[in-house]
Amino acid sequence: MAHINESYFNLKGSYLFSEIARRVKAFGKAHPDAKLIRLGIGDVTKPLPPAVIEALHAAVDEMASAESFKGYGPETGYEFLAEKVAEHDYGSRGVKMAADEVFISDGAKSDTANFQELFAQDCTVALTDPVYPVYVDSNVMAGRSGEMNENGRYERFVYLPCTAENGFNPALPDRHVDLIYLCYPNNPTGAVLTRDELKKWVDYAREQKAVILYDAAYEAYIRDPEVPHSIFEIEGAREVAIEFRSFSKTAGFTGTRCAFTVVPKEAQAYGRNGEAHGLNALWFRRQSTKFNGVPYIIQKGAAAVYTEAGQAQVRGMIGDYMENARIIREGLESVGLNVFGGRNAPYIWVKTPEGIDSWGFFDKLLNEAHVVGTPGSGFGPSGEGYFRLTAFGRRDQTEEAVERIRTRLNL
C-alpha cells in the first residue's frame, strides 16, 4: 500500500487567502457597484522594462534558427547571467562572489522551499513571527514541525516574535537552533536590520554551527545607506549563510520567473560524525538532479536588467513603487494610524486601532473604504493586531485607496 507522507497532514489549510476571497466575494455580492482596490497580494503591476523586452525578443529569435538555438543549458544557470549577478549585485558592493556560487533558478519561492532538503529531518528550525508562509509549510512537509498547538504554533519550531515592542527586530533564540530563516527587508513587516544587528545573527550562527537562510528578495527597495543589501556584507557570513534573491520584485518578473540563490564555497553543514560538508556542492547536486534550469529566453531577459538602460529602468520602477509606499504611509499616518515599514521595503505594516484585531480591520477597510489588504495574523500569531498593505498597486489606485481611507474610515 502506497503510504502518504503524513507530515502533509500537519499543514493547516491556506485559510488566509481563501478566507480573504470568501469575504471579498460576499462583499461584492452585497455591494455590486463598489469599486474594490486591492493592495493585498505582493504582485507587481508595472510592465517589464523595455531593455528586458528587447532582450527577450532577441532571445526568441535565437531560438528560431538551428545555428543559435539553445537546448539544455547548465542546470544552475548560464554563466553570462551568473557573472553579471556576481559583479553587479556583489562585486559593486565590495563583496567578492564567484559565478559558481550563484545558482540561477525559477524563483526565490522554489529555492527557499527546496533548500531545506539538504538538512536532516531533526534539525531545529527558527522562524521570525510573522513570516512568509513558504518557510513554514516547506518545513512542515519535510517533517520538522511536529503538530500545531492551541496558540497556532508548531511545537518543534522556534518562533522569534517581531512586534512594535521590539522594533520588529527579533531577539536571538533562547536555545540552540540549526536553521534560521531571516528575510530583510522583511515581508510582511517592512523592517530592516542594520549591519550591527545582522552581525549579531552571523556571530550566533557561527557559534552554534547553524545555517542562516537569508531571503533578500526586497533588497532593491533599501534606501538607507546604513542598511546592508546582502548578508555577505557581514564578516564571517560566507561560512554560515545562504542568500536568496529574485528578479520578481526588482524587475517585475513575478510572471516571468527568474531568481538566484548564493551559496558560498565556505558555507557548511555537518555529518553526524561532526565532519563538515560544503553546501555549495550539495546544492549543486540537488539542483542538477532535480531541476533543468531556467529557460534560456528568460535568462537573457534577466541579464538585460544589468545593462545601463536596464538599471536605469529598474531604478525608475522601484522609485515609483516607493513613492506609492510614501503615499500610503503618510496617508495612513495623517489619520492617526500607527504605521511601520514602507521606507526600505514595499510593504506597509499597520498597527490596527485599539480593540480591532487583524480580521476586524480587514472587514472595516473592506466595508468602509472598499480596499482589500492582508490581515497580519495570516503571517503568524505575532502578526495579530497588524495589517499589511503593499506598494505594488497602480499609482491612481493607490492614491484613491489612501483618499478613501482618509475620508471614509471611521477611526
Added chain:
Amino acid sequence: MAHINESYFNLKGSYLFSEIARRVKAFGKAHPDAKLIRLGIGDVTKPLPPAVIEALHAAVDEMASAESFKGYGPETGYEFLAEKVAEHDYGSRGVKMAADEVFISDGAKSDTANFQELFAQDCTVALTDPVYPVYVDSNVMAGRSGEMNENGRYERFVYLPCTAENGFNPALPDRHVDLIYLCYPNNPTGAVLTRDELKKWVDYAREQKAVILYDAAYEAYIRDPEVPHSIFEIEGAREVAIEFRSFSKTAGFTGTRCAFTVVPKEAQAYGRNGEAHGLNALWFRRQSTKFNGVPYIIQKGAAAVYTEAGQAQVRGMIGDYMENARIIREGLESVGLNVFGGRNAPYIWVKTPEGIDSWGFFDKLLNEAHVVGTPGSGFGPSGEGYFRLTAFGRRDQTEEAVERIRTRLNL
C-alpha cells in the same frame, strides 16, 4: 549543529552526464582538432517551430504594457494551456481528462524528481533497470534507498531488469512494492509496451494499492498504432497512475522548459490507518507551496504547439528525428552490431561487442570515431554491455557519425 540530510551520502559518484562531460573535456584537451559529434545526451538540435516563435514574440509584447502585463499566474498553470493538453493529448485519444487534472510545470525532470515527496519514506520503490537516473537519485536523496551493495544496486530498491533476454519487457516484481517508475517509450532502451503488457502493470498496482509513476515524455515518437500513448488508455489506470509528459522532446523545449503532469482525481495513496487520500489535492498543495508556475511567455509558446500550424510543424520535426533513428539503426546493423529501439522512440540501444563493456565502448567510440554516446551502465547495472545513441542530432552530423562508425571503428 546543522546536520546534513545523510541520505545524500548514499548517492554514487557524479551524475552520469557530468562524468561524460568530464571525459569529453579531457579528450578535447588532448585532441584539440578532433571534430566531435555528440549523439549522447538526449538534447534536441532543431529550432523551435515557427508557430511557437510567433506566440513567444506575441507574449513578450503583452508583457511590455501595463494593460496586458501578467504577474503571478496560477502555480499549476494557465487554463488556456491545461485545457489544450486535456483536449489534444487526451480527449483526442478517447481519454477524458479535466483541465484541473493537468499540472503545468517546468520539466518532467522536476516533476518525476519531486512527486515522490508525497509518499512516506518507507515506501518500497520499484525501478526498471536500466533506468533514467533521476528516479533513482531523487529517491536516494529522500532516504528510500538504503546503501548500495557490491552489485551496484541499492538494497531497498526493487530492480526490474530489462535486457535483450526478456525483450526489454520487465517482469512484475516478485514482492510487494508501493511505487513503480515506468517510462514508455523507454529511455534508454527505446522499448515500448503494448496495451496488454501495460494492463498487467495497472492490474498489479490496483491489486497492491501501489502507484505507477508513468513517464511518457517520448510518446510523440510512437509509430506503431498498437502501442498506447498514455497509461490512461488502460482501464483502471486513473486510480493508480500519474503521467509525466513534456514539450522538450515533442516541440524542442529542452532549453525552453515546459512540461505537465497528469494526476487524475481518482488517483490515491493511503494514510497509516488505511484511509485513502487523493493525490491530485496533495500535488496541488505541494506545487502551490513550493513552485510559482511556468513563465507566462513560455506557456503561451507551449499552447501554440496545439494550433494547426504547430501540430504540423511538430510532426515534421519528429519525423525528421525518426529518420535519424532509422539511419543510425541501419548503419550500426550494417557493421554487425546488435541494435534495439529506434522504431517507436528516439533512442537506439546498442549491444556492445563481446568483451567490451559500456564505458569501454564509450571510450572506443570517442577515440576512434570521435562520436559521443552514453554508456548503458550509467543507467543501471542491467545497462552494462549496452550503449545509447540518440536520434536528436543534426542530419548531416548523424550521417557523418554513422559513416565514421562504419569506417573507423575497429570491430
